[in-house]
Amino acid sequence: MSSSIPKEHRAAVVEKKGAPLTVKTVPTPTPKDHQVLIKVSASGVCFSDHFAVEGVMGTPFPYTPGHEVVGHLVSKGSGVSDEYKEGSLVGLGWNGGYCHQCEACRKGEFYSCHSFQVTGVTAHTGGGHQEYVLAHWTAVVKLPENTGISLPEMAPLLCAGLTVNDALRHGKAKAGDVVLIQGIGGLGHLALQFARKAGFHVVAVSGSESKRDLALQLGAHDYFAAKDASKIKEKYGGAKLAVATAPSAASIGPLLPLLARNGDLVIVGVPTDGKNFEFDPLAMVTQRLNVRGLTCGCSINNEELVNFAALGDNKVKAMVQTYKLDDANKAYEEVIKGNPKFRNVIVFE
């Protein structure tokens, strides 16, 4: 380990299931074999951090959450190749790495690896709400330098951005087709920017008229308050693709009748109201509609995503509020309450 790497560092730690994040000093680990050590510059607070805090997916407590991480690679194990350079800008997203050996990996479906781990949720290496974090090299996102996107603005792209952009890329909609983005929050504000950049005819839907100006600024060509959304069918013949970003089951079912024939509805936010969706099966059958969910892609997908976000003048940036590590728990609680505009990010010196 390089002499500039301290033996101890500060970390926001959840001591046990449901406990608040408390900042303490912990030993700085040495990367082994296939691991790298990252000095963290920015770590986004995602709503999915609650999977770690609440231990929903089997978090090994005590634990440090954080799966939207940007920083520099400072040290690596002997099994990491020269493709991964010390001093380079790197990131971590939801996917905590993969094994290359299971049936899913052998089919190239790394996001479904049978030993799948989530950065900052289940991965034993922990997450980014700390000064130094370990990661398996397969989780490491190689990031471009000097993009014009600040590191705090970039961090949320690695989970929230990837999620919505995958939804835009995996439907049948092509440039010029009407794409409906429902919800203008942590996911939706990025979905609008990526949809506009990808050349879609972007239509935003949100709860009330109050979000109209913001939606248009972020890239929407047209806007409808939820109560007027049926006009999308009249005006455009429906959307080829609808991306449901608001975590509310009640708001998702009504999107189905807004689709054009053969349209796709992609769900990227897991509803937090504990309810299931209700869909009209007659519309699904007669209009040949598809409803699907998507999980987050892997490190290589994030590399493509950030390069796309940084391309040209119309860069995709998360709108962020920054917090110091000492305020990590406050940043987390604001996200759980649904308050941030639009992503909270912990920043380090």
Ligand SMILES: [Zn+2]
């Ligand atoms: Zn996330």
Ligand SMILES: [Zn+2]
């Ligand atoms: Zn695998």
